[in-house]
Amino acid sequence: MGLPPAMALVVHLLSCLLGTGSWVAINGVWVELPLVVAAAPEGWLLPSYLTVIIQLANLGPLVFTLAHRFGRLGEVGVIYGVLALGCLSCLLLAFFWGSTSVVAGVPRSTALLALLFFLALVDCTSSVTFLPYMRRFQPVYLTTYFIGEGLSGLLPGLVALGQGVGTPQCHGNGSNTTGNYQAPHFSVQTFFLFLTAMMGLSLASFILLNHLPVAKKEREKETGYTKEDNALRAKVKAEKPSMVQGSAGRCFGSGVYSRPQLAYIFVLLAWVNALTNGVLPAVQSYSCLPYGHTAYHLSATLAALANPMACFLGRFLPSRSLVLLGGLSLAGSLVASYIMAMAILSPCPPLMRSSLGVILIVSSRQFES
Structure with a gap:
């Protein structure tokens, strides 16, 4: 027997809030980079450093996977640890993001880079711990968790849009010209406190x-099912396997693919992920900043909004067409080529002082997201 609607809503809300903690920290840092870059001694190189840091933080999931496989390490304790580490890192980031120290005679944002590593470690490890934990609950709550995961990019993007971006303003004429920096609506520290x-x-x-009794009742392993319920669940599981091997190839959901088709899919996935999570974020400042701080700000924040919206749309318009998949990947590659060309031609790319240039670069970043 299910929970009353009001009680089930509580579990849905908690599942959604857990999902927001999966990538909210790093997503928040990405959308705040336009303001951080202006103050950090690394300048335009900071997005490249962050990309490398995130890749290094993937050691976290690897260590957890090995420990879980050979040491029977449970995900509950690890989730407590990574969430507490995320809270502490965001709090410290709010107060020390602008601190610098001299390394090899050059000022470096050592506190910022170190804390970004811990935040990346938290978010990367969440990918292999949160989902196994949510599988303890009834399947309906997994959907709510994914909604929260989408909000982890959407909410920081909306807050960053409300924050605005500081824009350089020039005063004076000739050699007496001076530049002032117009402050955003609220500070970087306030934004990082929001992430905290x-x-x-x-x-x-x-x-x-x-610990809530109402949540414990919704865990599948602790829920009493009748024989009819168990028989129905077994039938559904048998009719809809996640992946089975047959004579024609392998089956994902209701789609059957041959081995060459599977290789094609995984190659495209690897290529698209390399572009969206590695190459393009690393050159974001070089491709966007020449068009102004506003263009950079809009590219970063709207990209954070575009990703969850695209995922949300994909849930209602699913397609298993390999031709469509290839066409979208080709279109994305062409757009990525344009972004890379603008980065290579930086700091003087085409249409630098044109509104058309701003529209093209911002739109390109949204398409890639």
């Missing part, structure tokens, strides 16, 4: 999911 609050809500929701 989001991580805190995610940690609190996880604690409640573990």
Whole structure:
């Protein structure tokens, strides 16, 4: 027997809040980079450093996977640890993001880079711990979790749009010209405190999911099913396997693919992920900043909004067409080529002082996201 609607809504809300903590920290840092880059001694190189840091942080999932495989390490304790680390790192980032120290005679944002590594470690590790934990609950709550995961990019983007971006303003004539920096609506510190609050809500929701009686009742392993329920669940599982091997190839959901088709799919996935998560973020400042701080700000924040919206749309318009998949990948590659060309031609790309240039670069970043 299911929970009353009001009680089920509580579990849905907690699942959603847990999902927001999955990538909210790094997504928030990406959308705040236009303001951080202006103050950090690394300047335009900072997005490249962040990309490398995120890749290094993938050691976290690898270590957890090996520990879980050979040491029987459970995900619950790890989730407590990574969420607490995320809260602490965001809080420290709010107060020390602008601190610098001299390394090899050059000023470096050592505190910022170190804290970004811990945040990336938190988010990367969440990918291999949050989902196994949510599988303990009834399947309907997994959908709610994914909604929260989408909000982890959407909410920071909306807040960053409300924050605005500082824009250089020139005063005076000739050699007496001076540049002032118009402050955004609220500071970088306030934005990082917002991220701290989001991580805190995610940690609190996880604690409640573990201990609230109403949440415990919704765990599949602790829910009593009748024989009819178990028979129905077994039938559904048998009719809809996640992946089975047959004579024609392999089956994902209702789509059957041959081995060459599977290779084609995975190659495209690897290529698209390399572009969207590695190459393009690393050159973001070089491709966008020449068109102005506003263009850079819009590219970063709207990209954070475009990704969850595209995922949301994909849930209602699913397609398994390999031709469509290849066409979209080709279109994305062409757009990525344009972005890379603008980065290579930086700091003086074409249409630099034109509104058309701003529209093209911002639109390109949204398409790639």
